[in-house]
Amino acid sequence: MADEASRGDDELLARIAAGSQAALSALMARHGRGLRTFAARYLGHAADAEDVVQEVFVTVWKQAARFDPEKGRASTWLYRITVNRCIDQRRRRALRNFFGLDDLVEEPAAQEADAEAATAAKQELAIVRDGLSRLPARQRMALLLRAVGELDIGAIAEVMGASAGSVEQLLVRGRRALRDHLADAAAGRERKSS
Amino acid sequence: MTREEFEKNRRRFGDDIEAWPAPFRRQALEFLAPQANADPDDVLDGLVREAALVEEDGALARKVMARIDRSAARPSLPRFLVAPAGIAACAAAVLVAATVASYQVARLQDPLQDSELLALASGERLPDDGSSAIIPDPGEEDSL
Numbered sequence: 001m002a003d004e005a006s007r008g009d010d011e012l013l014a015r016i017a018a019g020s021q022a023a024l025s026a027l028m029a030r031h032g033r034g035l036r037t038f039a040a041r042y043l044g045h046a047a048d049a050e051d052v053v054q055e056v057f058v059t060v061w062k063q064a065a066r067f068d069p070e071k072g073r074a075s076t077w078l079y080r081i082t083v084n085r086c087i088d089q090r091r092r093r094a095l096r097n098f099f100g101l102d103d104l105v106e107e108p109a110a111q112e113a114d115a116e117a118a119t120a121a122k123q124e125l126a127i128v129r130d131g132l133s134r135l136p137a138r139q140r141m142a143l144l145l146r147a148v149g150e151l152d153i154g155a156i157a158e159v160m161g162a163s164a165g166s167v168e169q170l171l172v173r174g175r176r177a178l179r180d181h182l183a184d185a186a187a188g189r190e191r192k193s194s
Numbered sequence: 195m196t197r198e199e200f201e202k203n204r205r206r207f208g209d210d211i212e213a214w215p216a217p218f219r220r221q222a223l224e225f226l227a228p229q230a231n232a233d234p235d236d237v238l239d240g241l242v243r244e245a246a247l248v249e250e251d252g253a254l255a256r257k258v259m260a261r262i263d264r265s266a267a268r269p270s271l272p273r274f275l276v277a278p279a280g281i282a283a284c285a286a287a288v289l290v291a292a293t294v295a296s297y298q299v300a301r302l303q304d305p306l307q308d309s310e311l312l313a314l315a316s317g318e319r320l321p322d323d324g325s326s327a328i329i330p331d332p333g334e335e336d337s338l
Contacts, residue, residue, distance in 0.1 A: 025255045032254045041246040049248075057258040058265065124196050128245035147242035175238055186201040 005029065009074030010067075017065035028057055031075065035082050038148045042086050042141055044133050048093065052085045059085075076155040079145060083159050090137070124182075131181035139174035142167055195225040197241070 004012065004026035012030075015023035035056060039049035059081055067077050132140055138160070145156045153171075157164045200222055207214040211222050312318075 021259065024258070028255045028258060033248075036254070037246050037248050040248045046248065053254065054258050054261055057254075058261050061258075061262050125241075125245040128241055132242065132245065143239075143242055144246060147239040148246050171235075175235060178238065178242070182197070183201065187205070190202055190205060 010069040013060070013064045013067045013069075013074055016061060017067075024057065024061055027060065031078055032057070034148055035078060038079070038144050039082060039086055041129070041132055041144055041148070042137075043089060043093075045093070048089050052082065052089050055085050056081050072158060073155065075149065076151060076158055079149050079151060079155075080159045083141065083145075086141075127182060127185040128178065130185075131178045134181065135174050135177055139170050139177065142170035143174040143178070146171060195221045197225075200225050 004015070004020075004022045007015070007023070007026065009027065009030070012023045012027045016027065032053060036049055036053045039052045040046050043049050043052070056078065060078070067074065132143070135143065141160060142156055145151045145159060149156075149159075151159065153164050153167050157167045160167065162170075203214065203218050203222060204211075207218065211219055211226070214222060
């Protein structure tokens with residue numbers, strides 16, 4: 001495992017394609033948290049995110065041989081699989097909601113903001129989470145791929161199947177909306193305290 | 195000082211930090227120091243990254259391996275059968291088979307139905323024993 005951890009993503013994927021479970025574990029240790037964070041904040045549902053990330057790594061296990069390092073970075077490939085799974089999961093949940101099989105749509109971000117009001121720092125992060133959950137899905141996806149996945153514009157465009165210009169627009173709008181949300185929250189609390 | 199406290203003080207004392215009361219000014223300068231040269235978008239991305247963090251689940255690897263083992267143990271359906279196109283093709287095949295079967299069943303019943311319809315149309319009646327032969331009405335010859 002220590003050996004595997006020192007290998008690059010491309011090499012790990014080549015070893016996974018050859019059937020190395022240790023390489024898969026190393027890849028999960030490296031990217032699992034980022035993918036799970038992305039999925040949890042994009043979907044707004046921790047259990048769905050958990051399921052999605054497990055599916056992603058099962059897919060990686062089965063299809064690692066399909067990864068071509070010439071075509072892009074491994075992290076971009078992983079996030080593309082995750083994004084596709086997240087979109088499928090959202091559709092499934094929307095369908096279940098339509099037929100009344102699910103009561104819960106998204107985690108109650110506003111309640112989370114109240115619950116985490118213990119310290120100002122935590123509260124600020126809760127406000128950011130709340131703001132994120134209110135963004136349109138594609139703006140939220142672009143922002144999370146940039147901030148959590150640390151992908152550049154080109155990679156985000158590849159993952160989302162959009163042009164670089166569209167991604168830039170999504171990021172600009174998303175950041176602006178998030179800043180407005182932070183400012184509104186600060187103003188609201190100021191009014192409340194005065 | 196957090197960003198929120200900074201924003202609150204900025205609203206309270208104004209945009210010019212140098213004009214803030216000394217303790218607040220010092221805290222504000224300390225807060226801004228690491229961000230002085232940073233791109234505001236990068237600062238916001240950092241905040242998003244921090245806010246997005248979820249508790250790490252150490253069981254991820256174990257759960258994924260369990261799924262892989264389960265899928266390896268289970269004889270899986272051919273890929274084309276679980277794809278949407280495969281499911282649609284299967285549904286169409288079932289529909290065609292059901293239609294053909296219905297025609298076959300209906301054909302077995304057809305001679306009797308034809309006889310009944312013919313009897314009805316010609317004003318004759320079928321024998322009570324269920325045979326398909328058409329028998330003339332007893333009073334028919336007399337009436338002619």
